[in-house]
Amino acid sequence: MNDFSLWDILRNLLLALRWTVALSAIAFVGGGLVGALLLLARLGGGPFFDKAVALYVQLFQGTPLLMQLFLAYFGIALLGIDVSPWTAAALALTLYTSAFLAEIWRGCVASIPKGQWEASSSLALRFGEQLRHIILPQALKIAIPPTVGFLVQVIKGTALASVIGFVELTKAGSMISNATFKPFVVFSCVALMYFALCFPVSLLARQLERKTHGRRA
Amino acid sequence: MAAVLESTPGAAAQSTAPIVRITALRKSYGSNEVLKGIDLDVRRGEVIAIIGKSGSGKSTLLRCINGLEVFQEGALTVDGRPLLHESAMAMRELRQRVGMIFQGFNLFPHLSVGRNVMLAPMLVKGRVKLQAASQARKLLARVGLEEKFDAMPEQLSGGQQQRVAIARALAMEPAVLLCDEITSALDPELVGEVLRVVESLAEEGMTLLMVTHEMNFARKVADRVIFMHQGRVHEMGPPEQLFGSPQTPELRQFLSSLHD
Numbered sequence: 001m002n003d004f005s006l007w008d009i010l011r012n013l014l015l016a017l018r019w020t021v022a023l024s025a026i027a028f029v030g031g032g033l034v035g036a037l038l039l040l041a042r043l044g045g046g047p048f049f050d051k052a053v054a055l056y057v058q059l060f061q062g063t064p065l066l067m068q069l070f071l072a073y074f075g076i077a078l079l080g081i082d083v084s085p086w087t088a089a090a091l092a093l094t095l096y097t098s099a100f101l102a103e104i105w106r107g108c109v110a111s112i113p114k115g116q117w118e119a120s121s122s123l124a125l126r127f128g129e130q131l132r133h134i135i136l137p138q139a140l141k142i143a144i145p146p147t148v149g150f151l152v153q154v155i156k157g158t159a160l161a162s163v164i165g166f167v168e169l170t171k172a173g174s175m176i177s178n179a180t181f182k183p184f185v186v187f188s189c190v191a192l193m194y195f196a197l198c199f200p201v202s203l204l205a206r207q208l209e210r211k212t213h214g215r216r217a
Numbered sequence: 218m219a220a221v222l223e224s225t226p227g228a229a230a231q232s233t234a235p236i237v238r239i240t241a242l243r244k245s246y247g248s249n250e251v252l253k254g255i256d257l258d259v260r261r262g263e264v265i266a267i268i269g270k271s272g273s274g275k276s277t278l279l280r281c282i283n284g285l286e287v288f289q290e291g292a293l294t295v296d297g298r299p300l301l302h303e304s305a306m307a308m309r310e311l312r313q314r315v316g317m318i319f320q321g322f323n324l325f326p327h328l329s330v331g332r333n334v335m336l337a338p339m340l341v342k343g344r345v346k347l348q349a350a351s352q353a354r355k356l357l358a359r360v361g362l363e364e365k366f367d368a369m370p371e372q373l374s375g376g377q378q379q380r381v382a383i384a385r386a387l388a389m390e391p392a393v394l395l396c397d398e399i400t401s402a403l404d405p406e407l408v409g410e411v412l413r414v415v416e417s418l419a420e421e422g423m424t425l426l427m428v429t430h431e432m433n434f435a436r437k438v439a440d441r442v443i444f445m446h447q448g449r450v451h452e453m454g455p456p457e458q459l460f461g462s463p464q465t466p467e468l469r470q471f472l473s474s475l476h477d
Contacts, residue, residue, distance in 0.1 A: 126305065
């Protein structure tokens with residue numbers, strides 16, 4: 001079939017790229033919010049929540065994202081709720097992201113010296129005040145580079161949503177490749193587009209890392 | 218009995234109820250008991266130096282007084298109010314009465330010196346910013362660091378950081394100040410400037426409990442010295458008595474080990 005020009009391929013891929021970006025954004029914003037709640041629950045919720053969140057994190061870190069997508073798509077359908085690939089992908093990626101971010105951020109909070117908690121405790125600050133004014137501002141600075149770095153993983157992770165039929169960049173790539181019989185050209189374009197998304201983010205992460213390290217040294 | 222123990226005359230004894238009263242306090246980490254029944258009354262304005270080997274429980278005792286460590290048995294009151302670990306409100310009350318200064322300074326590195334001092338009064342005592350700032354300037358002047366108000370902690374020497382930490386603790390207007398080996402992390406030439414500030418506090422009548430390795434300082438400033446050994450108050454008395462004629466072999470050995 002020769003009626004597909006390179007421009008046709010690129011145009012269709014770019015249209016699908018929107019959904020990769022949208023899915024990444026939803027996963028990151030949603031995952032960030034849920035992750036922040038999980039972090040707070042873990043820090044201030046006592047031993048039960050600490051254990052529960054740890055288990056949640058282990059479940060999501062210890063299973064492939066692919067399985068999580070399958071379970072979200074087919075599992076929710078079992079409950080009798082009709083779920084679109086779009087909803088299932090957004091949900092699975094949000095939960096996946098929240099687990100990883102909660103764990104990254106927990107590590108950042110844990111890296112704040114114990115003396116900061118003790119000094120603020122002995123000044124009669126409440127737990128919430130300690131977090132808001134002492135611990136989180138310091139943890140945030142440490143957290144920015146690994147958080148931005150993880151964003152790259154999420155962007156690439158959205159490719160797996162293609163297996164449940166969600167038409168994002170990878171799915172669009174395989175559909176176009178089936179129609180054009182030019183898999184090498186198509187998937188090269190797909191790879192370039194992922195790279196164009198991820199590379200700036202990686203650069204940003206590295207730059208932020210250099211900046212915070214410079215300031216801390 | 219009380220009249221015998223009180224060194225002040227009988228009339229004053231009524232008003233000098235102990236500011237800190239520790240009764241039969243026991244604390245253990247798992248099966249390891251680190252405080253094995255401590256009884257101690259601290260009078261208002263008294264300066265107490267706690268000495269002893271590392272692992273004798275002296276820092277733990279200090280940290281029990283403001284609730285940084287939880288104890289399993291016994292009672293502790295500050296200004297007549299019992300320490301209740303379960304009650305966040307009671308702890309907040311208590312910690313406003315008890316300030317603490319740490320070996321590692323523990324200044325908040327992301328806040329300027331002035332902000333370090335202002336933060337707790339603004340959050341806990343509800344002071345407005347202007348009022349907190351002027352109080353902070355006064356306190357920084359008192360520890361000789363007026364001009365460092367806008368500096369960041371990392372720009373200061375250890376001795377200066379520790380003096381900021383003292384100003385920060387004083388900003389809460391505590392009735393008791395706990396000093397946990399506050400000169401141990403300092404270069405020798407910086408110890409003096411911190412001890413001079415502590416000494417001036419003692420002269421102004423602040424109640425001080427300090428864990429210290431500075432024996433000369435303890436001898437000079439303390440009203441009472443406590444020698445802790447294996448989780449107990451092993452020997453206690455005025456500095457002349459403890460340093461001059463130690464009664465127990467453990468204290469004698471401890472003191473002689475310092476001269477090596």
